[in-house]
Amino acid sequence: MPDSGGEPTGEPILPDGGGDRNDSVLVLNPVSGNGDHREQVRGLADGAGFTVLETREPSEAVAFGRLAAAAGAERVVAAGGDGTINEVARGLDAADAFGEVTFGVVPTGTGNNFASNLGIESVEHAFELLADGERRRIDVATADGELFLNSCIAGLTAEASASTSPELKGRLGVLAYVLNGLRTLREFDALPLAVDADCPAADRTWSGEALMVLVGNARRFPAEGRAQSDCEDGLLEATIVERTPPADLLQETAIHRLFGDETEHVTTLQASELRVEVRRDEPVGFSFDGETSSHGSLTMATGEKTVELPVGENYEPTPD
CATH class of the missing domain: 2.60.200.40 (Tumour Suppressor Smad4)
Incomplete structure (x- = not known):
C-alpha cells in the first residue's frame, strides 16, 4: 500500500530557515511504517542542517518535492516508505530537477525495499550516507508517464x-x-x-x-x-x-x-x-x-x- 494517495488540499509553503538551510530539504511522512520515527528523524535532520517539511495530506510529498526543487534546494531527501520516496521523486521530476538535485532516502516504511537495494540499512545509516556516502546515478523508470x-x-x-x-x-x-x-x-x-x-x-x-x-x-x-x-x-x-x-x-x-x-x-x-x-x-x-x-x-x-x-x-x- 502507498504511504498516501489522492491530491493535496493546497500548495505548501517552504519555510524560511535562514542562511542556506533551504539548500537541504527533507520531506517526512510521520505515519509511514509503525509511525514511531518522527522525533528521531527530525532530530537527525535538524543536526544535519535540513529544513523539514512534514506531510499531513495525501500526496503532499509530491508537492513538497516539486517546491523544494523550485526553491533551489541542492539536496532533497524523502523519509518514509517506498510510496513516499516515489512521491518525492515525482515532485522532482515534475520540476525537471533530477539533473540539479541530489536525492536521498531515509527508510521509515514497512518493507523499505528500495532503500535496501541502495544499501541503506537504517535511519542512522541514511544520515551517515547523506553526510559523506558514495554518490551514484541510477536509472528511473516510467510506465505511461508514471514514474x-x-x-x-x-x-x-x-x-x-x-x-x-x-x-x-x-x-x-x-x-x-x-x-x-x-x-x-x-x-x-x-x-x-x-x-x-x-x-x-x-x-x-x-x-x-x-x-x-x-x-x-x-x-x-x-x-x-x-x-x-x-x-x-x-x-x-x-x-x-x-x-x-x-x-x-x-x-x-x-x-x-x-x-x-x-x-x-x-x-x-x-x-x-x-x-x-x-x-x-x-x-x-x-x-x-x-x-x-x-x-x-x-x-x-x-x-x-x-x-x-x-x-x-x-x-x-x-x-x-
Missing part, C-alpha cells in the same frame, strides 16, 4: 499488497504481505496478457494467462539472495509467472528457480522498453512502488542514470 524507482507489479503480488491494511502492516510488518498473498491466491483469477519486449539481443513476445508480472528497475525478484538488480544499465528486469498447477509452482520454488533462471512456467527477460496489453475489457491494477492505478495497457521504459543518490557499502553497481 517508478523500484518496481512495477501486477497480478497476485499487487493484489495482496493493495489489500493489506496499514493496521496489519503495523502489527506484522513484511509478514502481513505474505499472509495476505496466501489468502488472495485462493480467489485470484489469472490475467490474460500480451507482453512485447525490446531486449538487448532481439525482441521477444509472450502471451497467455499470468499469475503475476514483476518488473524491476532497482529490484530483482529472486527466490533467495540479494534482491537488487542493475540500477545503472538502462534496462528493466521482468519476470512473468504463468498460471500453473500449484504443485508445479511449488516444485519450481523448491529448487530456488521461481524468480531466477527461466523455467517451464516462468519467463524472465531484460528490456529497454516493455509493452504490456491486457486482453480483457476490465483494466488491471499495477502497483508502482506500492502506489496502485488501473490500466488496460502500459509502455514501460527507463531513463539511464537519471538521478543521483547516496548509496551504502552493500550497493552493487553491477550485481551478478
Whole structure:
C-alpha cells in the first residue's frame, strides 16, 4: 500500500530557515511504517542542517518535492516508505530537477525495499550516507508517464499488497504481505496478457494467462539472495509467472528457480522498453512502488542514470 494517495488540499509553503538551510530539504511522512520515527528523524535532520517539511495530506510529498526543487534546494531527501520516496521523486521530476538535485532516502516504511537495494540499512545509516556516502546515478523508470524507482507489479503480488491494511502492516510488518498473498491466491483469477519486449539481443513476445508480472528497475525478484538488480544499465528486469498447477509452482520454488533462471512456467527477460496489453475489457491494477492505478495497457521504459543518490557499502553497481 502507498504511504498516501489522492491530491493535496493546497500548495505548501517552504519555510524560511535562514542562511542556506533551504539548500537541504527533507520531506517526512510521520505515519509511514509503525509511525514511531518522527522525533528521531527530525532530530537527525535538524543536526544535519535540513529544513523539514512534514506531510499531513495525501500526496503532499509530491508537492513538497516539486517546491523544494523550485526553491533551489541542492539536496532533497524523502523519509518514509517506498510510496513516499516515489512521491518525492515525482515532485522532482515534475520540476525537471533530477539533473540539479541530489536525492536521498531515509527508510521509515514497512518493507523499505528500495532503500535496501541502495544499501541503506537504517535511519542512522541514511544520515551517515547523506553526510559523506558514495554518490551514484541510477536509472528511473516510467510506465505511461508514471514514474517508478523500484518496481512495477501486477497480478497476485499487487493484489495482496493493495489489500493489506496499514493496521496489519503495523502489527506484522513484511509478514502481513505474505499472509495476505496466501489468502488472495485462493480467489485470484489469472490475467490474460500480451507482453512485447525490446531486449538487448532481439525482441521477444509472450502471451497467455499470468499469475503475476514483476518488473524491476532497482529490484530483482529472486527466490533467495540479494534482491537488487542493475540500477545503472538502462534496462528493466521482468519476470512473468504463468498460471500453473500449484504443485508445479511449488516444485519450481523448491529448487530456488521461481524468480531466477527461466523455467517451464516462468519467463524472465531484460528490456529497454516493455509493452504490456491486457486482453480483457476490465483494466488491471499495477502497483508502482506500492502506489496502485488501473490500466488496460502500459509502455514501460527507463531513463539511464537519471538521478543521483547516496548509496551504502552493500550497493552493487553491477550485481551478478
